[in-house]
Amino acid sequence: MAKQMDNSLVSFSRPVSVMPQLLLSAVVLILLVIGLVYALSIAQWLIASVFAIAVVGLVAYTWFSVDQFRRLAAAHEQNRIDWVAALPEVQRQHLNVEVLELSKSLEVETEQVSDLQSAYLVAEDLALRQIQQEENVPLLRHVSVGDVPFDAVFVKDDIVVCCEVSFLVTPDLRQEKIDAMMRKVRRVKESIESAKAGLRVQMMLALITQLSKEDDERLRSVLNTRRFSTTPVDIDIRLLDFEALQRIYVTD
Secondary structure, three states, rough: OOOOOOOOOOOOOOOOOHHHHHHHHHHHHHHHHHHHHHHOOOHHHHHHHHHHHHHHHHHHHHHHHHHHHHHHHHHHHHOOOEEEOOOHHHHHHHHHHHHHHHHHHHHOOOOHHHHHHHHHHHHHHHHHHHHHHHHOOOOEEEEOOOEEEEEEEEEEEEEEEEEEEEEEEEOOOOOOHHHHHHHHHHHHHHHHHOOOOOOOOEEEEEEEOOOHHHHHHHHHOOOOHHHHOOOOOOOEEEEHHHHHHHHHHOOO
16 A cells, blocks of 8 residues: 655645634534524423533534634644745756756767757656655645745655755766755755744755766765765755666656
8 A cells, every 4th residue: 555645744735714614613503592592482491401502512612623723723824835936937047057067078969958958857857756756745846945946845744855956977966066055955944944934954965867887886985975064954865867767657
């Protein structure tokens, strides 16, 4: 049986209205009051007592339910994360930067750049599918949290995970790219801390690779160095092989 999706923290959901429950309680209350009045009019004291107890119980239940709802709504508002879809221009700029870096590494011709763009989009899509499958949580793609754009964002337990995707065809990750990611996640952390949202922030770096076995081992050794020792938050690095992703989600 598939593991149930973790929805324990609905930080990305919209507030739910209590009005339907109040309307239903009001209708039931009116019917109970009518029954109480009728029982009193025909001097059925036992039945009237039952209706009276039911009216008091319903009023008390409605009062406590509304109070509980207000408390949950307040907690939801406190933990709610403001996010917006990343602008198309921002997404296009990010894609162009990644593809330009790839084209330099692969030394492709200008006319092949469009094919490289398509390949990158496919790779990113497959990587995010795999992450959602592994984490088993709702995942928002290409959104900005606190005006900071990320390839994906999701919440698990009390942790906001900001995910950046990169495609590597060489066994190295430029320090400039690492520094840029750390600046972005630091801004999110400061934003959430200033809002007193009661949430922690984590960075996930999804590296899609297309490397030989030797280069893959070399990349892992590079990533295990102290290049991430000064990160402002915990970091989770996922290495995802492009060919393996295609076998899982594309080919039979």
